[in-house]
Amino acid sequence: MGIRAMLRAAVLLLLIRTWLAEGNNTTSIPEYVFELSPTMPAVIHNVFNCKNCANETVVGKILDRVLSGYDARLRPYFGGDPLPVGISMYVSNIDHISEVTMDSKVTMFFLQTWKDPRLAYCETNLNLTLDYRMADKLWVPDCYFLNSKDTPVHDMSVENRMFQLHPDGTVHYGMRLTTTASCSMDLQKYPLDKQTCKLEVESYGYTVEDIMLYWEGDENAIQGTEKIENPQFTLLGKKVTRNEEVFYTGSYVRLVLKFMIQRKIIHYLVQVYWPTIIVTISSWVTFWMNYESSVARMTIGLTSMFILHTINSHLREKLPEFSCIKAIDIYMVVCFIFVFLSLLEYVYINYLLYSRRESSRCYRLCRRARKIMDQYRYQLEPELQRGPGWRGSNDPTCEAPNMATERLKYCLVDLDLGFLEGL
Numbered sequence: 001m002g003i004r005a006m007l008r009a010a011v012l013l014l015l016i017r018t019w020l021a022e023g024n025n026t027t028s029i030p031e032y033v034f035e036l037s038p039t040m041p042a043v044i045h046n047v048f049n050c051k052n053c054a055n056e057t058v059v060g061k062i063l064d065r066v067l068s069g070y071d072a073r074l075r076p077y078f079g080g081d082p083l084p085v086g087i088s089m090y091v092s093n094i095d096h097i098s099e100v101t102m103d104s105k106v107t108m109f110f111l112q113t114w115k116d117p118r119l120a121y122c123e124t125n126l127n128l129t130l131d132y133r134m135a136d137k138l139w140v141p142d143c144y145f146l147n148s149k150d151t152p153v154h155d156m157s158v159e160n161r162m163f164q165l166h167p168d169g170t171v172h173y174g175m176r177l178t179t180t181a182s183c184s185m186d187l188q189k190y191p192l193d194k195q196t197c198k199l200e201v202e203s204y205g206y207t208v209e210d211i212m213l214y215w216e217g218d219e220n221a222i223q224g225t226e227k228i229e230n231p232q233f234t235l236l237g238k239k240v241t242r243n244e245e246v247f248y249t250g251s252y253v254r255l256v257l258k259f260m261i262q263r264k265i266i267h268y269l270v271q272v273y274w275p276t277i278i279v280t281i282s283s284w285v286t287f288w289m290n291y292e293s294s295v296a297r298m299t300i301g302l303t304s305m306f307i308l309h310t311i312n313s314h315l316r317e318k319l320p321e322f323s324c325i326k327a328i329d330i331y332m333v334v335c336f337i338f339v340f341l342s343l344l345e346y347v348y349i350n351y352l353l354y355s356r357r358e359s360s361r362c363y364r365l366c367r368r369a370r371k372i373m374d375q376y377r378y379q380l381e382p383e384l385q386r387g388p389g390w391r392g393s394n395d396p397t398c399e400a401p402n403m404a405t406e407r408l409k410y411c412l413v414d415l416d417l418g419f420l421e422g423l
């Protein structure tokens with residue numbers, strides 16, 4: 001009994017253990033190692049064993065295969081659904097935003113992405129990067145910048161274009177270019193203004209039935225704008241939109257990128273505002289000057305006018321010739337008016353004091369004349385006592401006082417100071 005029971009229990013335990021081991025132990029399954037025989041063809045060998053190690057022979061074969069019979073004139077899915085083409089940009093610089101020519105220069109890496117099933121390959125799962133020489137062998141979208149004046153693709157040291165092929169036929173086509181995009185500005189608040197500059201991308205020939213442009217990654221389609229440093233402007237933000245435009249030949253998708261920028265005021269503070277404020281205030285120095293120092297007063301007034309004019313004409317050079325009245329114009333006119341009024345003040349004061357100054361001059365002359373008369377009084381006394389009859393006298397000693405009296409009378413009539421001093 002005891003031995004039987006023990007045997008039964010042992011068998012039961014063994015069964016449970018086996019069941020447990022089979023039910024929940026994956027590592028006990030022996031690994032199946034796939035050994036390749038060296039006689040297999042190279043392509044199949046690659047598919048299984050060399051997914052990530054395509055050498056030039058393999059890649060050369062891939063390119064030969066996909067490009068043989070490839071017609072670069074026809075878009076992918078020709079005659080079928082429209083091809084979605086994703087657009088994205090890496091903006092490396094926005095510079096030379098000019099008010100005179102109303103444009104801005106944007107340097108960027110312009111990337112277009114689409115899928116071309118004719119270029120799919122399965123020999124390797126590596127992405128293939130190809131250079132500018134592929135540009136005329138493959139079909140590429142005909143995107144252009146609607147509002148650009150000039151868009152050269154950089155060619156240092158070779159043309160800056162690249163293709164990246166993915167195994168599923170996705171193509172990334174990137175190029176580095178600088179576009180001079182026109183940017184109409186409203187200068188009414190200049191230089192305290194904010195501007196919006198646009199960059200519009202559109203397919204040149206393919207309508208919505210052939211190509212659907214879209215921003216790749218929507219808001220993330222534009223990268224690199226955080227690092228942009230522009231001495232003239234601060235970048236406030238960017239915005240991407242997509243709309244459809246209808247022309248005679250059909251409707252086209254237009255992608256619009258907007259840059260909101262604000263002018264930096266510090267440059268104008270240093271070059272325009274402070275100098276003009278100081279010049280205007282220094283023209284008021286004349287109020288504390290003697291009204292008789294006309295040379296100094298006129299010099300200060302006219303020099304201030306001249307400096308303001310110089311600053312104003314320097315300012316004009318940076319602006320388009322025909323434009324509206326700007327905030328800075330009003331500011332400069334106010335400065336001019338202040339300086340001009342300080343000049344007018346001098347003229348007015350001069351006019352007011354003119355008569356008083358004349359009378360004071362007479363007063364001074366009369367006083368001097370009286371002094372001289374007092375000086376000569378002792379000589380005149382006897383003469384005056386003698387009366388008018390003495391003129392007929394033959395006394396030679398009377399000659400001198402007689403002449404002095406005549407002269408004095410004459411000068412008192414004329415109030416001529418120079419003559420008096422000659423006495």
Ligand SMILES: *[C@@H]1O[C@H](CO)[C@@H](O)[C@H](O)[C@H]1NC(C)=O
Pocket residue numbers: 023024
């Ligand atoms: C197998 O073991 C794991 C833990 O190692 C456990 O989570 C799982 O439930 C078990 N499965 C069965 C069928 O017992």
Ligand SMILES: *[C@@H]1O[C@H](CO)[C@@H](O)[C@H](O)[C@H]1NC(C)=O
Pocket residue numbers: 021024025026027028
């Ligand atoms: C699975 O079984 C093996 C022996 O076959 C053993 O070494 C291993 O520890 C077991 N693993 C688990 C999770 O039971």
Ligand SMILES: *[C@@H]1O[C@H](CO)[C@@H](O)[C@H](O)[C@H]1NC(C)=O
Pocket residue numbers: 042045046050055056057058
């Ligand atoms: C390239 O790889 C294939 C298969 O892996 C091999 O047969 C061939 O010799 C290699 N060529 C070179 C140049 O390494």
Ligand SMILES: *[C@@H]1O[C@H](CO)[C@@H](O)[C@H](O)[C@H]1NC(C)=O
Pocket residue numbers: 125126127166
């Ligand atoms: C190929 O590119 C895609 C997308 O950029 C990426 O997800 C993938 O990892 C790349 N493949 C290899 C092998 O690097």
